[in-house]
Structures are given as structure tokens and as C-alpha cells.
Amino acid sequence: MRGLGFGFGFYKSRRYFQRVLFSIMIAMALVLTGLSAVNSYVLERSVRSVQEDSNLKVLTQIQYNLSYMNEIIVRLSTFAYGDNFLIPLMYSEPLPQMDYIRGYNEMEKLMESSSFLHSMAVYNAGSGELYGSSSEFLVDGGETKRKMLDWLLRSPLPLPTSRLIPVSLGREGGDIDAFAFIVTDALRAYEGKESALILYIKPDWVFDSLRRMNGAGSGQGAIFIRTPDGNLLSDGQSSGVYAPKPEAVTALVAGTDPDRDASSGFVVGNAGDGKSIVTFMRGIGDWTILYIQPYAPLMKEVRESREKALLVTGAFLLIAAAVSFWLSFKLYGPIDAMLRRIRPHVKDGATGGGSNELDLMGDNVLRLSERLREISAEQIVEKHYLRTFLSDGGSIPEADMAQLIERHGLQLASDGPYCVCVFRIDRHADYERATTSSARRLHAFAILNIAQEQLSGDYRCETVDMHDGHSVLILSGPGVGAGMEAARPIVWDIQDTIERYYGLSLTCGIGDPVSRLSQLSAAYRQSCQLCLYMFAKGYKSIVLPEDVRANLSGGRRTLPPDIERRLTEALKKGQLTNAGGELEKAFALLTDFQYDDMLRAVSDLAWAVKNTAAEMINNRLVSISIDPEQIPRIMEGDRSLEDIYMSFLSACAQICETQRAPGAERYEWIVGTIKTLIEQKFQDPNLSQQSIASTVKLTSAYVGKLFKDQCGTTVTEYMNEVRLAHARRLLLQTDDTIADIMDQCGYSNQSYFFRLFKGKFGSTPKEYRIKRSLSS
Structure with missing residues (x-):
């Protein structure tokens, strides 16, 4: 960092340094802020998940209590509806005095045996009379009876049967003081046309369960029961602490449960009294049990954790800023050293304020x-x-x-x-x-x-x-x-x-x-x-217009038809030498064609060979090692005429070998082809027995055995003979370096080349060149 300086002028004159500094600082700030945000998000999600599990456990207990209570009511209603003393009250017209007395006595017995009953009533649809068990029903001059009848017979909507319905019998302002349970001999909703037994259940029987669960909680939020008409029922104490709006709660629950089939759910939203957490579970009948909690108190720890994380992030940002300064100086050091070497050679005025350090170096390093x-x-x-x-x-x-x-x-x-x-x-x-x-x-x-x-x-x-x-x-x-x-x-x-x-x-x-x-x-x-x-x-060509002037002169050219005819006849007779001669004539003529004519002529030859092979298979029932359908594909890709010519030779050899037993003529032709390939491509370092076999479309093992049998040496040994002879000639006739001679002869490994050369000529290439120069 020596020589950089720390004045304002240093920062102002070094714009690239500013970029490095601010880039590092922004990157660190983004990483730290992102980690803090992700940590807060994960923590909030974790707290919400834990709260959801806890709330569902509470609602499950309430659901169990309500289901158990509902089962008791159903059993009592079934027993009372079939009671022989109550049946006359529902159906006798007129009602004998003794049946009236027995019925009232039976209702009193049922009331005494069930602590959760508020009262009972029997409606006789034939006489339109309502018989009740409560003291208010008997002594208040018919006021309670009138309320009951108005509710039962003149309800704006049919009343559901065999379900708890919140009602107000004695309280003013519509406060609930009982739950009605209507029993009839029909399963449909009650419309006042048939006799019915009505059980009135004390509200504490329901609300005590809510009150106990609210008391066992943390005091944050309250448990409610939502009826089908959207009203929220509470225990009368918690509703004063937390009072959500029914329509807002209904909208939240409906939005969380679009299919209406889920038994429980969890949603965060505005319940009418600020942001809340609403957990719901299906209760008995059409009731829904809700646990509604204010969001802010529950997330207090999350909020405090987020604030702490922000403080920690801020502290680390300060540390990151200091690290950024140090790291920027370290990174800028080589650039500043280069600038000090460049500045003495920069013309006056070339370091204007519009250029940064890299621009300055770019202007002076033309390449x-x-x-x-x-x-x-x-x-x-x-x-x-x-x-x-x-x-x-x-x-x-x-x-x-x-x-x-x-x-x-x-x-x-x-x-x-x-x-x-x-x-x-x-x-x-x-x-x-x-x-x-x-x-x-x-x-x-x-x-x-x-x-x-x-x-x-x-x-x-x-x-x-x-x-x-x-x-x-x-x-x-x-x-x-x-x-x-x-x-x-x-x-x-x-x-x-x-x-x-x-x-x-x-x-x-x-x-x-x-x-x-x-x-x-x-x-x-x-x-x-x-x-x-x-x-x-051929490959690696340099083509000028005068090089193809002969090709472009004249009109369209085609191969003489006799060549194709003689080629197909030779293939059918298994005469590989004649077939190869016709191919050689054809390809010698092709070199003077226009490009399109070349492609067309080669394609015609390929189809002629393909059709000949197919005809031989169909007519003579012979097996050919090459698939005739593959022959037209010989010319696919950007291949030269030389490569295509060698592929044609290989295809013809495979076709001809099915016509007669392998003979000396065929072997000599294949071996001659292999030697020609080696002599023409010995400079290619990738040339090998495998690549040669691939070119002539024969297996590597077959090529190696055939060449060994015919020549008494392997393909690799012959390849080295050709390469070493060429290397010896270059050593004597040129001043090329040993490395250049290796490249021109297809060798890429120096030690391998030296070993072969010494084994062949008795000395290394360098020694051989020196000895020959001295002897001459």
C-alpha cells in the first residue's frame, strides 16, 4: 500500500479504484442484508408453523368436547321424542287433562335428570299449542310462549333440525341465553307444519369449554364458534378483549378454503381488528371453531430478533466497509504500479478527467x-x-x-x-x-x-x-x-x-x-x-479464381455413362481391380467439374453402388458386410474427394469379397490402399492403424493381420519407416529444427522420435546431421 497515498486527490484521480471499492462494498452490503432478510423470513415462518400446530391441538380438544356433548343431546332427544308421556302432547287433539299432567311431569323429570337443559317445549301442530317446562313459560303471562312461537313458526328461513341453534329467550338485545335443538319425524328443515320437540340447552354447556381453553392459553386472542349465518359466538369474556368482525373472518376462512372440504386451516390477514392469525377447524354440524389471535403480540420475539439482526448487520456493514477499503487497496496495488511506469511516457493532457486508469493503459497499449x-x-x-x-x-x-x-x-x-x-x-x-x-x-x-x-x-x-x-x-x-x-x-x-x-x-x-x-x-x-x-x-487448400477457372469453364458436366456401367458390372462379378480402376477414372474426371456437378456425379455413383449391392442381395441371396442404405451417406459432411474416394474403395471391397474367395489380387489392392494412405497422410499425428481401418471401413484387427501377412511387417512399423525416411531427408536437405521436422513427420513425442530414429540409423537426429555435414 506504500506509494498509494490517502488524500482526497487520490480518490478523485483514481476512478477505477472507486469502482473496485464501491463494488466490493455494495456486494458485501447486499450479501449481509440478504442474509438478514432471509433469516428473519425463516424465523417468522418457523414461529407461524409452531403456532399453527399449537392452535390446531387446542381446537382439536374443543372439537372433541363439543362432539361429545352433541352426542349426549342426540341421545336425549331420541329418548324424549319416543317418550309415551310426551307423544300425546305432540299429537293429541284435543289433549286430555291427564295426558297434559303426565306430559308436564315427564318434562320435569327430564329436566331434573339433565343438568345441561335450560328448558323443554313441545309443539302440537294439530292444535297449534306449545307446551313448555320453564317457570317463565308458566308465570310470565305468555310472553315466553309468544317468543318461542314467533321464533319457531315465523322464522324468515327454515330452521335446521337435529342441530344446535343459538336463541335468545329472556335477554334483551339479542344476547344468546340458550341453544335450541329441534326434533321432528322428518329429516328436512323445520317450517312449522309438523309437531316437534324442542330442547333448550344452557349456553354455559358450550361456552364453558371455550372459556376453559381461553383461560389455559397465553391470553393473546380468543376462541370463537362461527355459525352458518356468519355470526361469531364467544364465551362472553374473551370477546370483550378481542372483537374481530364476522364478515372479515368469513372472508379470510373462505379464501383459505376454496374447495370447502378441508377440515382445518391456518391464515394470516385482517380480521377486522388489525392483522391477525386465524386458525379454523370444522366443529359439530355447520359450526366452525376459530382461534383468532392478534399478529403483533405473537410475533413480538420475531420483531425483536429482526431488530437485533439489523443492528448486527449494521455493525458488520461497518466492518465490511473497512475490509472493502483494505481489499481495494490490495487489488489496486498492481494497477497503480503499472500506472507509475506508464505516466512518464504519456503525453501532456492525455490523462484528462474523462478517463480512468484502464482507459489510460488501454490508450498506451495498442495491442x-x-x-x-x-x-x-x-x-x-x-x-x-x-x-x-x-x-x-x-x-x-x-x-x-x-x-x-x-x-x-x-x-x-x-x-x-x-x-x-x-x-x-x-x-x-x-x-x-x-x-x-x-x-x-x-x-x-x-x-x-x-x-x-x-x-x-x-x-x-x-x-x-x-x-x-x-x-x-x-x-x-x-x-x-x-x-x-x-x-x-x-x-x-x-x-x-x-x-x-x-x-x-x-x-x-x-x-x-x-x-x-x-x-x-x-x-x-x-x-x-x-x-x-x-x-x-483437398483439406488446407488455398483457392484463387485462376485455380478453378478450368472447372468453371463450359456448361454442365456429367460422368460418361460407360464408367457407371462398367463399375456396376465389375461389382457384380467381384472384380475389385476393375471396379477400383473405374472409380479412379471417375474421380480423376471429377476434379475438373464445377462444384455442383461434382456433388451430383458423386451422388449418382453412390446410388449406383447402393442399387447394385441391393440387387445382389435380392437376386443372389448373398450376405454383404456393408448396409447398402449406408452407401449414399458416404458423401455426407464436409469431406474431400480423396476421403470419399477411399470410402468408395472400401465399400466396393466389401461388396466384392462376397463374390469370390479372398485372393492375392484383392489382398494386394487393400494393402496398396493402406500404403497409399500412409504415404499421403504420414504428417498427421493422429494417423494410426485404427484410423486407417476406419477409413477403409474394415476392422483394425483384420487390417493388421492382412498387412502383416502380405508385407511381413506391421502397419505401425511401415508407418515409422515412411516417417523416418522423410525425417532423414529433411535433416540432410533443410535447415529446419528438430522440432519442426518432428511436426512435419507426424511425431509429437520427442523421446519416442529419438528412440525410433536411433534404432533405425544408429544415432540421434542431431548427431546424424552433424556426422553427415562433416563427412560431406
Whole structure:
């Protein structure tokens, strides 16, 4: 931290330091605040969950008490409704005096035997008379009787039977002083048309259970019973402490239980007296038992915990701020050291207030700036315009194109000439399948930067990735007018560098120079078409218009029909040599075709071989080791004619081997093919017996045994013979380094190469070169 300084000027002049500092502080603040918020949320959820379990246990006990009491009432009502002394009161008309006396006596006995009964009444629908057991019923001049009849016969809605109904018999203001239980001989709601027995239950019988549970609780909240009409019944004491609104409670319970089938539930919301916790459970009949608690007192500990967490978070934020300062200084140290080395070389006025430290370093490190500009907003715009020039240049006026070049500082000459150079990765379909998108982006970046670096010495150059496997360079300046043949050695170096470092084979198409910007799109299309001639020229080709001039001259070309006829006849006769000769003639002719004609001719050959194999299977009942349906797929993918030719040879060999017993001619042909492959591809470090067997569509074991039997040596030994002979020639005729010679001969392991060379020639490569130079 020495040399950084701590004055206000230090912070003001170092904007990147400010960014680092504030980024770290904000990140720490977000993490700490987020942890505090999550902790409070989890704690609140935990407390609510525990409270819900506790409340449901309380409501379960109340439900059990009410169910037990309800069962007693049902049994008593069933007994009383069938009592022989009460039946005359319900049905006799007129009622004999003795039956009247016996009925009253029976009601008195039932009242004395049941402590929970408030009173009883019997209604005779025939006479319209109501007989009651309470003292008020007999001595208040008929007032109680009138109330009972009004409630029973003139209720606005039918009264449910065999259920407890809250009623007010003697209290003013509608306070509940009993629960009525109506019994009739019908199961439907009571409408006053039939005789009935009415039991009036003391309210304490119900409310005592609520009162005891409320007293056993924490004193926060109260237990209520909600009737079907939405009224809340309480024990008369707790309702004065906490008085929720019935309609609000009904809305909360209904919103929590949309299917109306759940037996219990838990919801938090406004119950009419502030935020509350409402726990509900189905009781007897249509009753719902509710435990309603004010939210704030229950969450007091959570609130206090949240406040403590905020205090702790604040303290840690202060610590985080101090740590942020220390960490920022540590991270900024290397940048400040670099700035001290750069500043003596910066021109006066170049460190204006509008630049930060990274901008200053970027302005003075040109190479780094060039690589970073690809991801800048300005570079994205430039690449967009370059892609437009190449794909649809004719739609933009040439004056506008020149203006865009000048405005964005593109490395293109405004007056031409121009040339488009397209690099395309060979075997592109296989490459796409085997490579991740991030690796493809890296490779495109490397190709463009390496190509631009090597070509910019002779041309003004702009690069762009066209996102379709094409890496494009637009060259301009006087060097373009001199012709592009001079660019061929530079492009070869680019291809060699990419292959050396990334293992990628590139084909390059270089179009004809054009004089106008509006012609760039035509030049791009021409270069893309030239890349397609990798099909005939082979992998890692450099294709200029003069290289394919013979292909493009004349009209459409096709193979002579005699070749296809003789090929199919040779296959049917099992004459592999003749079939191979016809294939060689066909592919020799194909190299002079236009690209589309090549594809068409190869496809025709593939279908001819496929149809011949299928015909042989159908007509001769022979078994062929290759599936005929796979033969047309030989040309799938971005393969060269050479690869396709070898695949055709392999397919023909497998077809012919079913026609006759293996003979010397066939063996010699296969061995000759293997030797040709080795002599042509010995530079490929991945060349092996397995890859050769895959190319000729035979098993590795079969190839190894056949080659050993025919040549007396293994495939690997022959491959090393070819490579070592080539290495010996390079040692004697060139000044290439040992490492370069290894690469050119397909060796990647130095110790393995040295061991083989010494075993073959008796000395290491270096000693061999020195001895030969001395002897000459």
C-alpha cells in the first residue's frame, strides 16, 4: 500500500479504484442484508408453523368436547321424542287433562335428570299449542310462549333440525341465553307444519369449554364458534378483549378454503381488528371453531430478533466497509504500479478527467486495445456494418459506405481496390458437433487475429466473423491491385500457425479484387464459392479464381455413362481391380467439374453402388458386410474427394469379397490402399492403424493381420519407416529444427522420435546431421 497515498486527490484521480471499492462494498452490503432478510423470513415462518400446530391441538380438544356433548343431546332427544308421556302432547287433539299432567311431569323429570337443559317445549301442530317446562313459560303471562312461537313458526328461513341453534329467550338485545335443538319425524328443515320437540340447552354447556381453553392459553386472542349465518359466538369474556368482525373472518376462512372440504386451516390477514392469525377447524354440524389471535403480540420475539439482526448487520456493514477499503487497496496495488511506469511516457493532457486508469493503459497499449475493442459497443457496430457490406452491400449507397468507413475508422481504403478472403474450417460439420460454442468463439477470435496480424504488414485489413463458420478478411490498398497470388505464402503461414496451435485445418478462398465498395457482397459470395472447392483440392487448400477457372469453364458436366456401367458390372462379378480402376477414372474426371456437378456425379455413383449391392442381395441371396442404405451417406459432411474416394474403395471391397474367395489380387489392392494412405497422410499425428481401418471401413484387427501377412511387417512399423525416411531427408536437405521436422513427420513425442530414429540409423537426429555435414 506504500506509494498509494490517502488524500482526497487520490480518490478523485483514481476512478477505477472507486469502482473496485464501491463494488466490493455494495456486494458485501447486499450479501449481509440478504442474509438478514432471509433469516428473519425463516424465523417468522418457523414461529407461524409452531403456532399453527399449537392452535390446531387446542381446537382439536374443543372439537372433541363439543362432539361429545352433541352426542349426549342426540341421545336425549331420541329418548324424549319416543317418550309415551310426551307423544300425546305432540299429537293429541284435543289433549286430555291427564295426558297434559303426565306430559308436564315427564318434562320435569327430564329436566331434573339433565343438568345441561335450560328448558323443554313441545309443539302440537294439530292444535297449534306449545307446551313448555320453564317457570317463565308458566308465570310470565305468555310472553315466553309468544317468543318461542314467533321464533319457531315465523322464522324468515327454515330452521335446521337435529342441530344446535343459538336463541335468545329472556335477554334483551339479542344476547344468546340458550341453544335450541329441534326434533321432528322428518329429516328436512323445520317450517312449522309438523309437531316437534324442542330442547333448550344452557349456553354455559358450550361456552364453558371455550372459556376453559381461553383461560389455559397465553391470553393473546380468543376462541370463537362461527355459525352458518356468519355470526361469531364467544364465551362472553374473551370477546370483550378481542372483537374481530364476522364478515372479515368469513372472508379470510373462505379464501383459505376454496374447495370447502378441508377440515382445518391456518391464515394470516385482517380480521377486522388489525392483522391477525386465524386458525379454523370444522366443529359439530355447520359450526366452525376459530382461534383468532392478534399478529403483533405473537410475533413480538420475531420483531425483536429482526431488530437485533439489523443492528448486527449494521455493525458488520461497518466492518465490511473497512475490509472493502483494505481489499481495494490490495487489488489496486498492481494497477497503480503499472500506472507509475506508464505516466512518464504519456503525453501532456492525455490523462484528462474523462478517463480512468484502464482507459489510460488501454490508450498506451495498442495491442491490448485492439483485442478488447471486439467486445466494445463501437466494435459491435463496426462488425455489424462490415457484415452488412458483405451480405447486402448493394442496398447501401456507396457514399454512405465510405462515410461509415471514415466515421468508424475502419482499416479500409476509401478508393479501393478491395479483396475478400474467407477462411473456413475443414470438416466443418464434424467440428460443429465436437466443439462447444465457447471453444468455437475462441477459435474464430484466434483465426481472425492471427490472420490480421500476418496480413496487415502488406494490406490494410478488417476482420469479421460471419457466424456461419466463415472468418472473413477484407483487404484493401495498393497491394491488392498487384494481384492476390502474392498473398498465397502468407495465407499458408496462417493455416500452418492455426493448425500448429489449435489443431484446425483451414481452407481459404481468395476472390478477385473489386474496385468499388458496393461490389464487396459479390466478392464475398465468390470467396465462399471458392472455399467449396476444398472438395476437389483437398483439406488446407488455398483457392484463387485462376485455380478453378478450368472447372468453371463450359456448361454442365456429367460422368460418361460407360464408367457407371462398367463399375456396376465389375461389382457384380467381384472384380475389385476393375471396379477400383473405374472409380479412379471417375474421380480423376471429377476434379475438373464445377462444384455442383461434382456433388451430383458423386451422388449418382453412390446410388449406383447402393442399387447394385441391393440387387445382389435380392437376386443372389448373398450376405454383404456393408448396409447398402449406408452407401449414399458416404458423401455426407464436409469431406474431400480423396476421403470419399477411399470410402468408395472400401465399400466396393466389401461388396466384392462376397463374390469370390479372398485372393492375392484383392489382398494386394487393400494393402496398396493402406500404403497409399500412409504415404499421403504420414504428417498427421493422429494417423494410426485404427484410423486407417476406419477409413477403409474394415476392422483394425483384420487390417493388421492382412498387412502383416502380405508385407511381413506391421502397419505401425511401415508407418515409422515412411516417417523416418522423410525425417532423414529433411535433416540432410533443410535447415529446419528438430522440432519442426518432428511436426512435419507426424511425431509429437520427442523421446519416442529419438528412440525410433536411433534404432533405425544408429544415432540421434542431431548427431546424424552433424556426422553427415562433416563427412560431406
